Amino acid sequence: MLEDLHNPFLPLDERTPATPLWEAKRELAQAVRDYTEALMTSAATPKQMADMSQWLREATAQLEQSPRIYGRNGYTEAGEGTFGEVFQEVGPLCGHSNPIAPPLEMWAEGDTAYARVNMGWRYEGPPGCVHGGFVAALFDEFLGMAQFMGGHPGMTGTLSIKYRRPTPLNVPLELSAWIERSEGRKTFVKGKLEANGVVTAECEGIFIRPTQPVTELRDAVMKEQPEG
Numbered sequence: 153m154l155e156d157l158h159n160p161f162l163p164l165d166e167r168t169p170a171t172p173l174w175e176a177k178r179e180l181a182q183a184v185r186d187y188t189e190a191l192m193t194s195a196a197t198p199k200q201m202a203d204m205s206q207w208l209r210e211a212t213a214q215l216e217q218s219p220r221i222y223g224r225n226g227y228t229e230a231g232e233g234t235f236g237e238v239f240q241e242v243g244p245l246c247g248h249s250n251p252i253a254p255p256l257e258m259w260a261e262g263d264t265a266y267a268r269v270n271m272g273w274r275y276e277g278p279p280g281c282v283h284g285g286f287v288a289a290l291f292d293e294f295l296g297m298a299q300f301m302g303g304h305p306g307m308t309g310t311l312s313i314k315y316r317r318p319t320p321l322n323v324p325l326e327l328s329a330w331i332e333r334s335e336g337r338k339t340f341v342k343g344k345l346e347a348n349g350v351v352t353a354e355c356e357g358i359f360i361r362p363t364q365p366v367t368e369l370r371d372a373v374m375k376e377q378p379e380g
């Protein structure tokens with residue numbers, strides 16, 4: 153399973169894009185991130201905004217008319233990398249090529265996984281603070297990777313979060329996580345999130361190893377959907 157899924161904890165400087173498509177997408181995704189962050193804080197005139205909307209719609213149309221690839225399995229089937237290589241590009245929290253990802257950078261040292269991220273204005277919940285749903289999303293992705301150190305990764309079954317302090321925007325956030333124990337198909341993982349050395353949230357996750365290979369999930373999920 154680990155070989156299939158790729159080691160999510162490659163050294164940070166070795167996470168080069170697997171193909172030219174990802175190299176180009178990373179740059180475009182960062183441009184979109186910068187654009188949306190600027191939008192959140194921009195007080196440009198209505199005319200400037202209208203002009204930019206028009207320009208963006210034209211850029212979107214260009215992408216829509218390009219050859220398309222859908223989903224993680226689609227990219228691996230198209231030869232754009234292994235499951236793990238594709239994951240580090242498209243993951244909604246860690247994906248370098250996914251503009252909605254902050255992105256979260258993760259690595260491992262010994263038995264502990266670490267991550268860092270900086271959440272900008274797009275993620276504001278309480279004034280000046282990270283939205284709690286995004287704190288949960290960070291933990292889901294990060295603990296979901298940390299459980300790989302146990303060798304039997306699974307799907308998130310339960311995620312329990314204690315929000316101890318508001319988590320500030322626009323500062324480096326440090327996460328750490330470790331495996332508490334494993335029981336059968338279950339891996340119990342704990343983690344914490346710190347800002348400026350203060351723990352702002354703690355999390356416990358129970359991950360359940362599925363009985364089928366993860367690469368078959370898409371087909372299994374599609375079969376469960378009602379015809380429509």
Ligand SMILES: CCCCCCCCCC(=O)SCCNC(=O)CCNC(=O)[C@H](O)C(C)(C)COP(=O)(O)OP(=O)(O)OC[C@H]1O[C@@H](n2cnc3c(N)ncnc32)[C@H](O)[C@@H]1OP(=O)(O)O
Nearest residue numbers: 292293296297305306307308309310336358360362363366
């Ligand atoms: C495989 C690697 C994948 C890559 C990881 C990426 C990380 C990203 C993290 C995510 O976002 S995952 C997406 C969010 N999670 C889901 O969509 C999971 C949806 N739920 C399921 O697919 C199933 O409910 C699940 C696989 C979690 C469990 O179904 P099973 O039918 O395999 O469980 P089963 O009923 O056989 O129970 C097995 C054991 O797990 C326990 N269990 C089941 N569901 C649980 C749950 N939800 N929470 C805690 N424990 C649970 C259950 O009590 C039992 O314990 P015991 O062996 O001690 O009896």
